[in-house]
Amino acid sequence: MVMRRESAKVRFPFVPHHGTVQEILNDHGLASLGDAYTNLIYSLYLSVRKGKPAGAKADSHTLSNALRQSGLRSLMNSRVDRHDQADAAEALLAYAWLSGLTTITRSVSILAKHDNVQEAFALLLSDAMEKLGSD
Amino acid sequence: MVMRRESAKVRFPFVPHHGTVQEILNDHGLASLGDAYTNLIYSLYLSVRKGKPAGAKADSHTLSNALRQSGLRSLMNSRVDRHDQADAAEALLAYAWLSGLTTITRSVSILAKHDNVQEAFALLLSDAMEKLGSD
Numbered sequence: 235m236v237m238r239r240e241s242a243k244v245r246f247p248f249v250p251h252h253g254t255v256q257e258i259l260n261d262h263g264l265a266s267l268g269d270a271y272t273n274l275i276y277s278l279y280l281s282v283r284k285g286k287p288a289g290a291k292a293d294s295h296t297l298s299n300a301l302r303q304s305g306l307r308s309l310m311n312s313r314v315d316r317h318d319q320a321d322a323a324e325a326l327l328a329y330a331w332l333s334g335l336t337t338i339t340r341s342v343s344i345l346a347k348h349d350n351v352q353e354a355f356a357l358l359l360s361d362a363m364e365k366l367g368s369d
Numbered sequence: 370m371v372m373r374r375e376s377a378k379v380r381f382p383f384v385p386h387h388g389t390v391q392e393i394l395n396d397h398g399l400a401s402l403g404d405a406y407t408n409l410i411y412s413l414y415l416s417v418r419k420g421k422p423a424g425a426k427a428d429s430h431t432l433s434n435a436l437r438q439s440g441l442r443s444l445m446n447s448r449v450d451r452h453d454q455a456d457a458a459e460a461l462l463a464y465a466w467l468s469g470l471t472t473i474t475r476s477v478s479i480l481a482k483h484d485n486v487q488e489a490f491a492l493l494l495s496d497a498m499e500k501l502g503s504d
Binding site for chain 1: 380381382383384385396398399400401402403404405406408409411412413416417419420421422423424425463467473474477
């Protein structure tokens with residue numbers, strides 16, 4: 235699975251260029267940064283839904299389920315555990331943002347359309363894949 | 370201490386309008402969202418400095434010291450503890466961003482100029498105050 239990133243405006247010089255989705259899903263440094271990114275968009279989702287500022291950590295179980303629901307789980311080795319799957323989801327969400335393929339406002343808008351958090355993240359992961367233009 | 374926000378473009382409808390810096394510094398919901406925001410900009414700071422994606426939680430002690438160094442500590446009640454001071458710093462950083470007075474790219478660029486994390490956050494807090502236009 236290869237990707238295009240020609241039209242994107244990369245936000246920071248440190249952002250690695252990955253040629254495949256698998257490379258993104260298995261990038262642990264990206265997952266670590268992605269954890270912070272995902273917690274912010276999840277907190278913004280909660281804030282929009284509640285109509286006032288709120289903050290919380292996105293649950294690993296929810297994220298790993300969202301990865302399965304989006305169909306992306308099948309791109310990973312069958313032995314990876316739930317924690318690695320949540321990391322993969324966080325890495326992909328951060329990569330799409332860092333690569334300039336989406337914005338925080340847009341991502342939160344996509345999430346906020348859904349009551350169900352798992353479904354919301356599954357759709358955001360699918361959106362990231364579309365933006366990455368995998369084929 | 371009153372502030373202007375006329376020219377700002379508020380990012381989300383849930384963002385409260387605070388008329389004074391003290392209201393921002395003592396807004397616990399904003400601090401909760403600000404925790405996620407601050408961890409993201411701190412993780413981006415680390416990533417820029419290291420030249421590769423990295424993530425970490427901003428330390429409460431560093432943030433409370435940064436609040437003191439910026440001079441903003443004096444605006445709070447003398448009885449508030451270190452944890453509340455770190456919360457206040459996070460609330461202010463998030464408020465400046467949510468109010469459209471700064472961007473993540475700009476904030477990380479300000480932070481990344483400094484080796485010392487406490488000094489970096491103190492300068493970012495001062496920048497937020499300038500942008501808020503307190504007088």
